[in-house]
Amino acid sequence: xxxxxxxxxxxxxxxxxxxxxxxxxxxxxxxxxxxxxxxxxxxxxxxxxxxxxxxxxxxxxxxxxxxxxxxxxxxxxxxxxxxxxxxxxxxxxxxxxxxxxxxxxxxxxxxxxxxxxxxxxxxxxxxxxxxxxxxxxxxxxxxxxxxxxxxxxxxxxxxxxxxxxxxxxxxxxxxxxxxxxxxxxxxxxxxxxxxxxxxxxxxxxxxxxxxxxxxxxxxxxxxxxxxxxxxxxxxxxxxxxxxxxxxxxxxxxxxxxxxxxxxxxxxxxxxxxxxxxxxxxxxxxxxxxxxxxxxxxxxxxxxxxxxxxxxxxxxxxxxxxxxxxxxxxxxxxxxxxxxxxxxxxxxxxxxxxxxxxxxxxxxxxxxxxxxxxxxxxxxxxxxxxxxxxxxxxxxxxxxxxxxxxxxxxxxxxxxxxxxxxxxxxxxxxxxxxxxxxxxxxxxxxxxxxxxxxxxxxxx
Amino acid sequence: xxxxxxxxxxxxxxxxxxxxxxxxxxxxxxxxxxxxxxxxxxxxxxxxxxxxxxxxxxxxxxxxxxxxxxxxxxxxxxxxxxxxxxxxxxxxxxxxxxxxxxxxxxxxxxxxxxxxxxxxxxxxxxxxxxxxxxxxxxxxxxxxxxxxxxxxxxxxxxxxxxxxxxxxxxxxxxxxxxxxxxxxxxxxxxxxxxxxxxxxxxxxxxxxxxxxxxxxxxxxxxxxxxxx
Numbered sequence: 184x185x186x187x188x189x190x191x192x193x194x195x196x197x198x199x200x201x202x203x204x205x206x207x208x209x210x211x212x213x214x215x216x217x218x219x220x221x222x223x224x225x226x227x228x229x230x231x232x233x234x235x236x237x238x239x240x241x242x243x244x245x246x247x248x249x250x251x252x253x254x255x256x257x258x259x260x261x262x263x264x265x266x267x268x269x270x271x272x273x274x275x276x277x278x279x280x281x282x283x284x285x286x287x288x289x290x291x292x293x294x295x296x297x298x299x300x301x302x303x304x305x306x307x308x309x310x311x312x313x314x315x316x317x318x319x320x321x322x323x324x325x326x327x328x329x330x331x332x333x334x335x336x337x338x339x340x341x342x343x344x345x346x347x348x349x350x351x352x353x354x355x356x357x358x359x360x361x362x363x364x365x366x367x368x369x370x371x372x373x374x375x376x377x378x379x380x381x382x383x384x385x386x387x388x389x390x391x392x393x394x395x396x397x398x399x400x401x402x403x404x405x406x407x408x409x410x411x412x413x414x415x416x417x418x419x420x421x422x423x424x425x426x427x428x429x430x431x432x433x434x435x436x437x438x439x440x441x442x443x444x445x446x447x448x449x450x451x452x453x454x455x456x457x458x459x460x461x462x463x464x465x466x467x468x469x470x471x472x473x474x475x476x477x478x479x480x481x482x483x484x485x486x487x488x489x490x491x492x493x494x495x496x497x498x499x500x501x502x503x504x505x506x507x508x509x510x511x512x513x514x515x516x517x518x519x520x521x522x523x524x525x526x527x528x529x530x531x532x533x534x535x536x537x538x539x540x541x542x543x544x545x546x547x548x549x550x551x552x553x554x555x556x557x558x559x560x561x562x563x564x565x566x567x568x569x570x571x572x573x574x575x576x577x578x579x580x581x582x583x584x585x586x587x588x589x590x591x592x593x594x595x596x597x598x599x600x601x602x603x604x605x606x607x608x609x610x611x612x613x614x615x616x617x618x619x620x621x622x623x624x625x626x627x628x629x630x631x632x633x634x635x636x637x638x639x640x641x642x
Numbered sequence: 643x644x645x646x647x648x649x650x651x652x653x654x655x656x657x658x659x660x661x662x663x664x665x666x667x668x669x670x671x672x673x674x675x676x677x678x679x680x681x682x683x684x685x686x687x688x689x690x691x692x693x694x695x696x697x698x699x700x701x702x703x704x705x706x707x708x709x710x711x712x713x714x715x716x717x718x719x720x721x722x723x724x725x726x727x728x729x730x731x732x733x734x735x736x737x738x739x740x741x742x743x744x745x746x747x748x749x750x751x752x753x754x755x756x757x758x759x760x761x762x763x764x765x766x767x768x769x770x771x772x773x774x775x776x777x778x779x780x781x782x783x784x785x786x787x788x789x790x791x792x793x794x795x796x797x798x799x800x801x802x803x804x805x806x807x808x809x810x811x812x813x814x815x816x817x818x819x820x821x822x823x824x825x826x827x828x829x830x831x832x833x834x835x836x837x838x839x840x841x842x843x844x845x846x847x848x849x850x851x852x853x854x855x856x857x858x859x860x861x862x863x864x865x866x867x868x869x870x
Contacts, residue, residue: 229815229817230784230815231815232808232813232815234817237817237818238817238818238820240820240821243740243741243817243819244817245740245741245742245744245745245817246739246740246741248741248744249741249744307736307739307740308739309738309739309741310738310776311738311743311776311777311778312776313744313781340647341647343647346645346646347645347646347647347650352645352650352654355647355650355651355655356650356651356654356655359651359655359656359659360655360659363659367663367667371667372775372776372777373775373776374775376671376775377678377769377770377771377772377774377775377777378674378678378766378768378769378770378771378774378775378777379670379674379766379769379770379777380667380670380671380673380674381769381774381775381776381777382769382776382777382779383666383667383670383671384667384671384776385776385777385779386666387662387663387666387667391662395659424644424645427654428644428654431653431654431658432658432661435658435659435661435662435663435666436661436662436665436666438662438666438667439666441781442779444751444752444753445749445751445764445779446749446764446765446766446769447670448669448670448673451665451666451669451670454665455666513753516753517751517753517754518754520751521747521780521781521782521783522782522783523782525781525782526782589754592754592755592756592759592783593754593755594755595755595758595759598785598786599811599812599813599814602784602813602814602815603813609815
């Protein structure tokens with residue numbers, strides 16, 4: 184009998200945080216990140232015509248390009264978020280999640296969903312919806328999984344008495360939004376509406392997936408981890424309110440800005456453009472709030488690696504949103520739509536912001552989950568620098584490439600001229616990607632060594 | 643209200659999501675309510691011409707994929723339409739499954755001289771059909787826009803190009819699609835016939851079909867021609 188049982192005669196409370204599950208989610212996330220990076224590398228090599236595997240059906244770069252984006256969304260981001268949620272929600276609410284059994288079931292089911300998605304895409308069964316290429320027969324299963332996730336985490340959140348901390352606002356809303364966004368995007372344009380209106384729904388889907396699934400979970404985690412690591416409260420509660428409600432109101436209104444100059448009615452396009460600019464203002468308040476929090480503790484950027492990850496991500500986030508407010512205008516759209524500028528933008532937000540945040544969270548949590556310090560702090564530093572510099576070079580390169588492509592096209596030179604002009608940029612992009620991939624390998628090696636250390640050390 | 647569970651769930655979670663859904667999705671859906679055209683309604687003379695050309699050019703492949711046509715002329719017409727619709731559907735499935743739409747757009751914008759390069763600006767009614775569920779606008783142009791591609795090039799050009807793109811477009815970053823063929827570009831399989839049919843369909847409904855880029859010879863050639 185344990186101490187707890189002896190003292191009050193009741194059964195042992197289950198542990199608040201299921202640390203093993205958090206670990207498993209992070210391992211799964213890193214595995215899918217590795218696959219996603221290899222997929223991206225294959226496409227990048229195809230563009231510069233160095234693809235040694237050309238002509239093999241199951242290794243077709245077109246299919247692996249879809250695997251790349253889906254493995255990031257559902258394999259890396261979703262798994263890493265679920266791991267971080269399993270750590271932060273019970274600690275914030277002081278209640279365990281709905282059910283331990285349910286948690287493990289969701290873990291297994293979600294890996295099955297992601298693997299089935301990957302297989303489905305590789306055998307050529309993708310759905311024609313960007314970022315929702317999950318084959319149609321998997322959609323209902325994934326939808327059900329999202330419902331279970333919501334139930335599992337909303338149970339402890341609903342037991343909180345009185346006002347909730349900022350993080351929980353974001354999480355609570357994100358569970359509802361993700362569920363509805365997935366349902367909207369995967370079913371409406373597939374079965375109910377066609378053409379232009381399907382485009383409008385599809386645009387809203389891509390946008391909401393970033394804005395109402397990834398963004399609120401990401402910022403929610405920042406509101407949780409940053410004050411803990413800096414050991415001080417968030418600078419301004421008022422600004423947190425502005426940030427959350429501004430996001431909730433303006434972000435979903437932007438959907439149509441993905442398809443400007445299409446036959447979607449112009450007044451709707453103008454509406455989407457204006458609310459996109461409004462989002463930038465909201466984002467500024469959030470970023471100010473976090474830099475206000477950092478005030479007086481600035482040295483932590485140098486000494487505290489997770490904090491450096493978080494704030495690098497925030498600077499990138501500000502840049503992304505600034506870019507967004509400009510590129511959404513019709514003037515910018517004339518040049519940059521359909522070009523690599525947009526690809527650069529996507530990498531800046533998905534890797535530069537959210538992946539860096541999640542790497543920061545993992546860097547902070549793994550020693551706590553495994554009970555040993557990192558095998559090598561230097562390798563952690565390498566992971567940071569390779570990832571951050573790699574993505575910065577890639578984004579700068581693709582942004583420039585996009586401008587060149589846009590002007591080549593507008594000037595009516597032969598199509599081939601624009602492709603030839605892109606080649607130097609695409610070559611640099613391969614190397615930037617390899618740098619990011621090297622960072623990932625360093626992290627995996629370091630993690631493996633750390634796990635070995637944890638096994639050899641007596642508990 | 644702004645920090646309570648019910649406020650966040652009802653106002654943020656449901657109401658704000660609802661406003662956005664109504665303004666960004668329901669409004670265009672209500673504006674464009676006409677029933678999407680079913681696939682068999684999309685077959686036109688231009689497309690039939692290309693489809694029959696495929697049958698004549700690759701008789702063995704065509705027979706293997708679709709069998710023998712009925713001998714009666716009237717029945718033959720209906721049979722060809724039916725097979726053509728079948729090819730269109732499979733062709734679209736391949737276009738989606740291979741990720742063609744991630745490198746080729748299907749919409750011409752009214753800006754950036756796109757009309758001169760690609761042809762008439764895309765209109766809403768062009769997309770109101772069952773082959774645009776979900777719509778294939780595309781978001782990136784690594785290769786050219788395809789919405790007016792039909793009829794610009796012959797079926798055998800497409801066959802060779804799908805088999806090994808750089809043979810016809812030197813420097814093209816497009817991958818090979820060898821699995822659309824039984825070993826050589828003159829032997830397309832069912833998938834090869836279907837994807838070519840789909841590409842030949844794009845823009846086949848337009849007045850401007852087949853649409854060619856406006857071609858201006860470079861100044862030195864122009865001068866040489868004038869001198870002659």
